[in-house]
Amino acid sequence: MTVTNRIYQKLKAGGEITGGDIAALINERKIPRERMIGLYNRYTCNADQDWYALGTSPTVFKRKFEVDLVKVNNQINIDHFSNIIRTKTGYFIGEPITYSVSEDAKNKEVVETKLKEFLTRIDAPDLDTETGKMASLCGYGARLCFIHPKGDPEEGKEDAMNIPPWECVFLSKDGSITSPEYALRYYKTQVEKADGTYKDIMKAEWYDGTNVSFWTESTVPEPTPGTYDSATVVKPMRSYGFMLDPNEPARPHMFNGVPLIGFPNNGELQGDAEKVLAIIDAVDRTVSDVNSEIEQFRLAYLAIYGYANIDDKFMKEMKKTGCIGFSEPTDRAEFITKVMDGTTIEAHLNRLEQAIYHISGIPDMRDAAFSGNSSGVALKFKIMPMENLCKMAENKFSAALRQMFKVIASKWAVEQVQFSTEDLTFKFKRNFPLNLLDEAQTAQTLTGIVSQETVLSTLSIVKNPKEEMEKMKAEQVDAVNLDAELYPELQQPQEESIMVSDTNNQTMTSEQPSEEESAGGN
Numbered sequence: 001m002t003v004t005n006r007i008y009q010k011l012k013a014g015g016e017i018t019g020g021d022i023a024a025l026i027n028e029r030k031i032p033r034e035r036m037i038g039l040y041n042r043y044t045c046n047a048d049q050d051w052y053a054l055g056t057s058p059t060v061f062k063r064k065f066e067v068d069l070v071k072v073n074n075q076i077n078i079d080h081f082s083n084i085i086r087t088k089t090g091y092f093i094g095e096p097i098t099y100s101v102s103e104d105a106k107n108k109e110v111v112e113t114k115l116k117e118f119l120t121r122i123d124a125p126d127l128d129t130e131t132g133k134m135a136s137l138c139g140y141g142a143r144l145c146f147i148h149p150k151g152d153p154e155e156g157k158e159d160a161m162n163i164p165p166w167e168c169v170f171l172s173k174d175g176s177i178t179s180p181e182y183a184l185r186y187y188k189t190q191v192e193k194a195d196g197t198y199k200d201i202m203k204a205e206w207y208d209g210t211n212v213s214f215w216t217e218s219t220v221p222e223p224t225p226g227t228y229d230s231a232t233v234v235k236p237m238r239s240y241g242f243m244l245d246p247n248e249p250a251r252p253h254m255f256n257g258v259p260l261i262g263f264p265n266n267g268e269l270q271g272d273a274e275k276v277l278a279i280i281d282a283v284d285r286t287v288s289d290v291n292s293e294i295e296q297f298r299l300a301y302l303a304i305y306g307y308a309n310i311d312d313k314f315m316k317e318m319k320k321t322g323c324i325g326f327s328e329p330t331d332r333a334e335f336i337t338k339v340m341d342g343t344t345i346e347a348h349l350n351r352l353e354q355a356i357y358h359i360s361g362i363p364d365m366r367d368a369a370f371s372g373n374s375s376g377v378a379l380k381f382k383i384m385p386m387e388n389l390c391k392m393a394e395n396k397f398s399a400a401l402r403q404m405f406k407v408i409a410s411k412w413a414v415e416q417v418q419f420s421t422e423d424l425t426f427k428f429k430r431n432f433p434l435n436l437l438d439e440a441q442t443a444q445t446l447t448g449i450v451s452q453e454t455v456l457s458t459l460s461i462v463k464n465p466k467e468e469m470e471k472m473k474a475e476q477v478d479a480v481n482l483d484a485e486l487y488p489e490l491q492q493p494q495e496e497s498i499m500v501s502d503t504n505n506q507t508m509t510s511e512q513p514s515e516e517e518s519a520g521g522n
Contacts, residue, residue: 002028003024003025003027003028004025004028004169004171007021007024007025007171008171008172008173008181008182011171011182011208012181017182017206017213019215019218019241019242019243019244020241020242022184022186022204022206022215022241022242023241023242025169025184026169026184026186026202026204029166029169032166033166036138036139036164036165036166037166039137039138039271039273039274040137040138040164040166042081042082043081043082043085043137045077045079045082075288076284076287076288076291077284078280078283078284078287080273080276080280080283080353080356081273081277081280083362084272084273084276084356084360084362085133085136085137085271085272085273087362087363087365087386088136088272088362088386088389088390089129089132089133089136090431091383091386091390091430091431091432092132092136092389092390092393092394092428092430092431093128093129093132093397093428093431094129094431095428095429095430095431096124096125096128097124097125097128097401097426097427097428097429098425098426098427098429098463098464099115099119099124099424099425099426100424100425100427101115101419101423101424101425102423102424102425104423105419105420105423106418106419106420106423107417107418107419110417111417111419111423114412114417115424118158118408121154121157121158121159122159122160122161127143127160127161127162130162131143131162131263131397132263132393132397134162134164134165134263135263135264135265135393135396135397136265136271136272136393137271137272137273138165138166138271139165139264139265139266139268139269139270139271139274140165140177140262140263140264140265140269141162141165141262141263141265142162142163142164142165142167142168142177142260142261142262142263143160143161143162143163143260143261143263143400143404144160144161144162144163144185144259144260144261145158145159145160145255145259145260145261145404145407145408146158146159146160146161146253146259147159147253147254147255147411158408158411158412160404160408163185163260164187165262167185167186167187168183168184168185168260168262169183169184169185169186170182170183170260170262171183171184177261177262177264177269178261178262178263178264178396178399178400178403179261179399179403180258180260180261180262181208181209181258182206182207182208182258183206183207183258183260184204184205184206184207185204185205185207185260186202186203186204186205187202187203187204188200188201188202188203189201189202189203201216201217202216202217202242203215203216203217203245204216204242207253207258207259207260208258209256209257209258210252210253210255210256211250211251211252211253212250212251212252212253213244213250214244214245214248214249214250215242215243215244215245216242216243216244216245217241217242218241218242218243254411255407255408255410255411256407256410256413257403257406257407257410258407259407261400261403261404261407262400263396263397263400264396264400265393265396266389266392266393266396267392267396272360272361272362272389273360275359275360276355276356276359276360279352279355279356279359280356282352283349283352283353283356286345286348286349286352287349290345301335301336302333302334302335302336303333303334303335303336304324304331304332304333305330305331305332305333305334306326306328306330306331306332307326307328307331307333361385361386361388361389362385362386362389363382363383363385363386367382370382379432383432387430390428390430394428397426397428398426398428401426402421402424402426405421405424406421409421429460432460439458439459439460439461440459442458443455443456443458443459446458452469453465453466453469456468456469
């Protein structure tokens, strides 16, 4: 049984969380935490970072040649890793999510007003993009709902912020991070010591369905066994656990439910590039080695054949003039260079890069299909593997959003605003290369077959079909007949057509002349 499960069962049996439990949860999460931090450091691609986390760093940054310190050792990172994350995130959630309330929802107008204010306050498009990026990068993102405290310009208003996933632990019966029953957030901060310097210390926040408690890393002196001259020998202070923060007492978090929520990328909580890390490193090593060999040519060894008088004077003169003179025709000199098979290297790199995009499911945007005038159907076939990944992520993201609004709704209920999260709809729109001509032709074909709202929803330039229909109606009402305004004398009322039947049961209108009138006219 894992530590997380053991503590969860203890809490469900009526037990209380302790400092030892907090320390045990953090200790159990050490490896996943370092893995996610390593992935994030790899994404930022800063060679000065500590690339220690479980081999997740680009190995090319750590390579050294201990035998030959003079040998060129270029460290080139092509960064396919970040490209996978950016491509998936941009396609999946580059277009803002559309939040809407169903027509038959209770208090629809009030709920829409509250929803709009909340989405504006949290800057939803940016928050969602960052959440999706962290989920694609580390396997899941995390978001914390909170109430602005007293004295804040937004005092008493609900808000949300992203939390680094490596700072979170979720506890639930089925292991779900989307709807946890308990959650822990822990992070490092700095505190001032007595001598004016600062030291790092770990702090933690423990959330249940109603309250949040605050914990801080605690230290006690640890005596060594035995005594000397009746005085206990004491070692320096060491960290041993957590205690409740005396400066910040526990308090209600003002929500009904745990406000710290996980946003999974998939059921395995795996990042989109984790399966191809070894192949990405292989590309970096190959490119770095080829570049090093090319640069190494200028350091190539000079082989001199036949000439025996090679001394310091000869070497200085050769470096000074750049020339070598031989007295015997059989003497010669040449550089010793390594012959590289460029075709083989290129084929090897191509295979590696194809494997990266094939296994990860993310398309190579350098493909000719994305640079030409390819049809929408052809592009969709290219993007289908990534679309499948996005569908899974979309389902997980929607579940997490629904849980977030369930928590937020408990705050709105206090303000007498009742609504069900089932009345909320989240519409994801892919950031797909546009072919407006195809879309317009499709919309024109569908006109008269399906509703106008459905027709408009097929057009990527229409963000909200209902709003677009309202705009179209307004344009029709505001339309002005310029001919009638400028030339009213030319506007004659259209005569009403009256249908009459003759004795031969033939039908004609009053504007048409009868046969007698026609004959008389002739």
